[in-house]
Amino acid sequence: MKKTSLFGLGIAALMLLSSVVTADTAAPAAAPTAATTTAPATVAPATPAVAPVAATPTVAAAPAAPAATPAPTINSGDTAWLLISSALVLLMTPGLALFYGGLVRSKNALNMFMKSFISMALVSVIWVVVGYSLAFTKGNPYIGGLDWAFLQGVGLTPNTFYGATVPHQLFMIFQMMFAIITPALISGSVAERMKFSSFVVFMTIWSVVVYSPLAHMVWGEGGYLRDLGALDFAGGTVVHISSGFSGLVLAILLGKRKIGHNDDTRPHNLPFTLLGAALLWFGWFGFNSGSAIASNELAVSAFVVTHIAAATAALTWVLIEWVMYKKSTALGLATGAVAGLVAITPASGFVDPIGALAIGFGVSIVCLLGIRLKHSLGYDDSLDAFGVHGLGGAFGAIATGLFATKAVNSAGADGLFYNGGTELLVKQFIGVGVAIAVAVVGTLIIASIIKLVMGLRVDQEEEQAGLDLNQHGEMAYSRLT
Amino acid sequence: MKKTSLFGLGIAALMLLSSVVTADTAAPAAAPTAATTTAPATVAPATPAVAPVAATPTVAAAPAAPAATPAPTINSGDTAWLLISSALVLLMTPGLALFYGGLVRSKNALNMFMKSFISMALVSVIWVVVGYSLAFTKGNPYIGGLDWAFLQGVGLTPNTFYGATVPHQLFMIFQMMFAIITPALISGSVAERMKFSSFVVFMTIWSVVVYSPLAHMVWGEGGYLRDLGALDFAGGTVVHISSGFSGLVLAILLGKRKIGHNDDTRPHNLPFTLLGAALLWFGWFGFNSGSAIASNELAVSAFVVTHIAAATAALTWVLIEWVMYKKSTALGLATGAVAGLVAITPASGFVDPIGALAIGFGVSIVCLLGIRLKHSLGYDDSLDAFGVHGLGGAFGAIATGLFATKAVNSAGADGLFYNGGTELLVKQFIGVGVAIAVAVVGTLIIASIIKLVMGLRVDQEEEQAGLDLNQHGEMAYSRLT
Amino acid sequence: MKKTSLFGLGIAALMLLSSVVTADTAAPAAAPTAATTTAPATVAPATPAVAPVAATPTVAAAPAAPAATPAPTINSGDTAWLLISSALVLLMTPGLALFYGGLVRSKNALNMFMKSFISMALVSVIWVVVGYSLAFTKGNPYIGGLDWAFLQGVGLTPNTFYGATVPHQLFMIFQMMFAIITPALISGSVAERMKFSSFVVFMTIWSVVVYSPLAHMVWGEGGYLRDLGALDFAGGTVVHISSGFSGLVLAILLGKRKIGHNDDTRPHNLPFTLLGAALLWFGWFGFNSGSAIASNELAVSAFVVTHIAAATAALTWVLIEWVMYKKSTALGLATGAVAGLVAITPASGFVDPIGALAIGFGVSIVCLLGIRLKHSLGYDDSLDAFGVHGLGGAFGAIATGLFATKAVNSAGADGLFYNGGTELLVKQFIGVGVAIAVAVVGTLIIASIIKLVMGLRVDQEEEQAGLDLNQHGEMAYSRLT
Amino acid sequence: MKMVVAVIKPFKLDDVREALSDIGVQGITVTEVKGFGRQKGHTELYRGAEYVVDFLPKVKIEAAVNDDLVERVIESITKAANTGKIGDGKIFVFNIEQSIRIRTGETGNDAL
Amino acid sequence: MKMVVAVIKPFKLDDVREALSDIGVQGITVTEVKGFGRQKGHTELYRGAEYVVDFLPKVKIEAAVNDDLVERVIESITKAANTGKIGDGKIFVFNIEQSIRIRTGETGNDAL
Amino acid sequence: MKMVVAVIKPFKLDDVREALSDIGVQGITVTEVKGFGRQKGHTELYRGAEYVVDFLPKVKIEAAVNDDLVERVIESITKAANTGKIGDGKIFVFNIEQSIRIRTGETGNDAL
């Protein structure tokens, strides 16, 4: 019975999807080579080609070439950097698993690991089947088409729109790694109580109906926010706002964990959390710097500001703690670093080191205060996916509107503090608003249906015994020799 | 007394070796630059240069250059990718240590770690002294010579046969990392009972008399299986079949662990195992994609299919578990992922994403069923090195004969499902057969001699107390504050 | 009150600093492009440009180009390798945290982690503000100037002196990672008793007044030891001698830990230590090989000798243990590997594989014996930062004077064993002497002042309860489910 | 004085602790233990095979109390730790011959 | 009722548990402990130096049993845990004044 | 024979062990426990918020001794474990009805 209804749900979702999709996919998804010339045309001076800019600031010769290039050539250095960047971004998901896994009680540790690791298995396959196609074929402004389903047509020659010097498949797999970590981030809000099966079903649908469309709007050819000129270099809206706000909605729908007054809910293994934070930091270089889709000046700049923002945010967090409590915590340092990385993500291709210092400093204040909201408002954002990724991502997206400068990326724009007026800032707010809307509405619908069909939460006894045992039939540690 | 006999054994092995070797090393191992022209000549259209193909499918211009190139030039992008790939493959061995270490009881944890880590120390030195030379100098079809012993003549200019655009030493060190992890894999079959000293002696001899010859046959210039046209892009036979089947033989020779009916033998730290799986997955990108010996389309293709196979296999495994038990385990996901990575290894330079889906799907079924064999047949393949690497490697090698396509790699061949007939499939079976034969016979002989001379197994009391204490004089954890 | 005095201390330090600095910064720090022509002039044949050699042995054409190159061009392969190398070196600091963290009792684990992680936050910001500028602007032979404070003028075009083919910011961030790990290394000498706040203050001042000047002398344009011709490819003096000897001084000033006769002070988690060693090894490829500032033959050579030295040292250590105790320890293997990596660091751009074997073999003997000194001399170098990094670094620097060969790096020199006479050896001794002097004097002054102002050590009760709780308000593990 | 020892389900610790505190028990000592009893262990999975783990994590509480508090302590624990399901655990009462507070040297009931 | 407490070598736990189960002991509670005794600790190595660790991992078993079962319990444990080597451990017997099954409120022998 | 049970501060274990050894106690068994008592737990920090952890790590020592050694054992522990600060812990004495050395089958005082 339950199975049937679930199946029905799947069909419904797919139908919904195809109705959105088919309208536009009939229109010429076009030869990918034609895309480059089109893109600049429609976006003109006001609308920069965001993340995968072929023309980096210092390469003045680039615009001269378009007509002459019959077949784009692979650049081995760019390819090397994007290959390793893809691997680095993949590593972030186990990093996240460690980060989250260390923060829960040991009886729920494997469940946290699994809610990240399953994404590596599941979303990868979804991405091959439809996800990449829905996100990156031309389609309409809100979603791509199905032309690239099962990676048909996604070959080893470059797609000049997305990356003129690397094989198209490489861009595809790099983007896959983003699609993997995003739903895994959500698991931080639902820790210690959400059914594994429900989370997996949620992740499946969410990846298709929330992530892919949002990625399309922000990064896809002809995407609404891209064409609007809202800047998101490496996924502040697509990855962090979307996961953070979806987490918040889920946390509210799930309700609070059953925790006694004096129950010991402390992190069971902070060294894991620190190692996880380190792997996230390490991998984030691929995330942000790899988003230059080249091994060039822009990649270097993104690398540098990413690191500076992470360091500054980490330092800011522990300094605040020091002022408040005369103690500096390891978790605070780790949380600050992650917050800094989140906030710099959308900005990383557009700001300079000074901007990075400012963003890193600001985000720790925002997140540290933001996390306290849950105590007063009463939702159980267990591991602060919303507090760090939702708020940090929103802060970063808006800060991009303040600190962006064409001195770093001529394909970007100038922010408020760099003589750019409020134009970019307004677009950034629109970007944030759209991302929040898509995430909240999408999650509300998906989660409500799942709640109805199969339930969202383990029963109380299972919660007390720990999710590892009853959801996975395993325990993280065996103690007797 | 024991020492003397061991010494004798060493001498005997070396003599045996040199008799095989010397026959051919007198023949011109030739100036490395001459090799390129020779290689294509002998292998002609029917015999593709396997892993290190200079000419990738899309680079049509490549064949035009041969005569004009007086000194091959280093490509910085290719070099960068192979440098980082080498580092990635090295990281797999600690990854394996974590994977295995987490699976045993805590009293044997360090022993598992050591059986991997020691390979990083020991096999590296062996490789410098004789291993690389025996594997990659021209020699005869079954083993190379000693020309490159102590890396004499292995310099910083490219060896055009093995990699025309990277320093020869880089190819050497990349291959070293493969030689390191392979004997470490075996330790999974002998967990919790094999003497450390015996394992070290075994590893030393095995590396020289099993690994190097097999690597020579499959990848070495003039190697038997290479010239036959059996395909093994990144080591399905050399690494996985060889270690898996050697593990099986050792497990049988050792006998079962002494374990009481209700003894708690559960993994003592599954988060370690998951982290290990993640590092393996991460490092495997270097393993497979680095085997293109260039940062080009082939590397990208190998990267993509590697990831897809891993993800698909992981997903398949947990789905089977779900169907069987309504639970999905973390260990299952990790095991599936590793099985997928194993199976795609030989195929990674020859199949497309659809082939990767198929291979990933198939291998989890094979391994999940295969592992059950040990319960019925009664050997104690403790951590399933045979079940995952032996069976998975064999499956992958055979599947290469089904799914290989020249559309991905013109230097490869077409498999059964890609209009290639059974020709390739037959060669693949031969490759599998040879690898099994070499591994089984080699291990039988080496292990039997060691058993006689110094014994293979710790005594019962040591086994009960745990190997960490009596083999290493340490314990993994101290509990009292 | 204490705050005020600390503030005064900061002011004083800065004033001292500026007096040293200002003398020279008035002089033309010059347009960076002019630097290349100057550098060769002053250093002539006898004084090689050390680490960042533009001219690698095989690139004979390099010197011909200077006049013709109007704007240096970015090489994507070199950039890719330096990007990933920077990430790799960053990862070493968490690796170190794991290495050290696993070695202490669990009640002090987070404190060890924090003493490394804080450096990622703190020193990064210091480096941006003044550190890089003090180390790498031209300045005088002992310290650079403030021209590049806040990274003003450190842009995305190459600085031809430090790296002609990569953006200047990339060289800056690569060097930042070295500045981060160095003070973290010191924490191994002060484990389980030094106040976190005092360590942070120490680290801040030390980074500015010890690290930056030393880096300037060894690597900076016009630096004293660089111009002298003392060789330190990747930081044997700057990183390892400086941290090791500073650690020794601190350990003596702090006094011994309060430990009962039979207190259990065993490592609380050796798997962490092993994982940490693995991450160090992995990251060290970036450290040494990245120091070629290019993806070329020199990078490959550095990679190869780095690995060989690590492996040989690890093997040597466990063999010595085997001879002494018929046991080989995991900690011994890890310690040996790190010692090997330390010793090869200064030599890595100058020696060949045979030199690497010798250095790896020698350093384990030196460190194994050296560590015993503490038992007889009575200082509590808790985790042997001095024993491994101080002694190992000194050994490596001197060994560079023995094994260096121009066959590997024409910009280097020939050592005693390669027909170079004692010239280089003498310079190496000078380099070692200067590094020790700067470290010891600097640390003595800084630590003495801190001791006076705020104390160095936690009180006895805090030490007994463990530093995690009272310094950080957290515990590493929670045990009750 | 009596030592009341209770072996209970781990997640009930907090309830029991509070219940004891409510009736004036000033201190307890808690140990993590593994219990074998009528409540059979659970099955776990290992690479596609099921197997039984025959013990369960339990928590042992030790409370030294004044003789006249014993009955109320038993009652409190019984109530707070009860789920009605098998495996709720046991209470055992032992006689304490002497008790000393280390800090002060106080003995007997004063030491509790 | 008596509480039979045995401190044994960890790897003997399974044997002892089975032996007790064979003679009808329905439940036991097990704790990991460190033992100091005549059996000296072992030496371990730390960076080329040897040092003594003076305790050994042991397992403590607690079985509450009917008075008339005590002797057989002692006998079973003695037999199952015996290796004949130093450090095999001890058995101590205590008197239980009361026992209660939390789930049912049963007391005395019925509670075991 | 008596079983002297002491709950002490963890870092005092070594001192207590040595003190006991000095007066001829041949063996002890040690367990890590969590203590709730008058000594309030400590505060910890979690992402910018403070919270109270209401238990403290303690160590439980069990020493079975000859009747006439009991007083000296108590004295030794009291002295060695004393810091004068709250939370130093307690000593409880129980009666042992029987004791057996598993290895030899010796009973009574000979078994200790």
Ligand SMILES: Nc1ncnc2c1ncn2[C@@H]1O[C@H](COP(=O)(O)OP(=O)(O)O)[C@@H](O)[C@H]1O
């Ligand atoms: N005879 C016994 N002696 C010591 N501990 C016991 C005994 N019987 C049960 N226990 C402990 O009590 C726990 C619960 O007992 P069990 O028989 O499973 O259920 P119930 O308490 O409902 O009868 C066991 O897990 C074990 O720790």
Ligand SMILES: Nc1ncnc2c1ncn2[C@@H]1O[C@H](COP(=O)(O)OP(=O)(O)O)[C@@H](O)[C@H]1O
């Ligand atoms: N007097 C004692 N009180 C409590 N526990 C003891 C005592 N003596 C020994 N034990 C426990 O019994 C274990 C074994 O004792 P030991 O003296 O080593 O050997 P044996 O049991 O062969 O006499 C010790 O490790 C300790 O845990």
Ligand SMILES: Nc1ncnc2c1ncn2[C@@H]1O[C@H](COP(=O)(O)OP(=O)(O)O)[C@@H](O)[C@H]1O
């Ligand atoms: N009534 C009790 N029963 C069992 N254990 C107790 C009792 N009271 C205290 N303890 C143990 O003794 C420890 C110290 O007691 P506490 O009241 O904090 O300080 P003090 O020993 O100075 O009176 C507690 O942490 C607890 O483990």
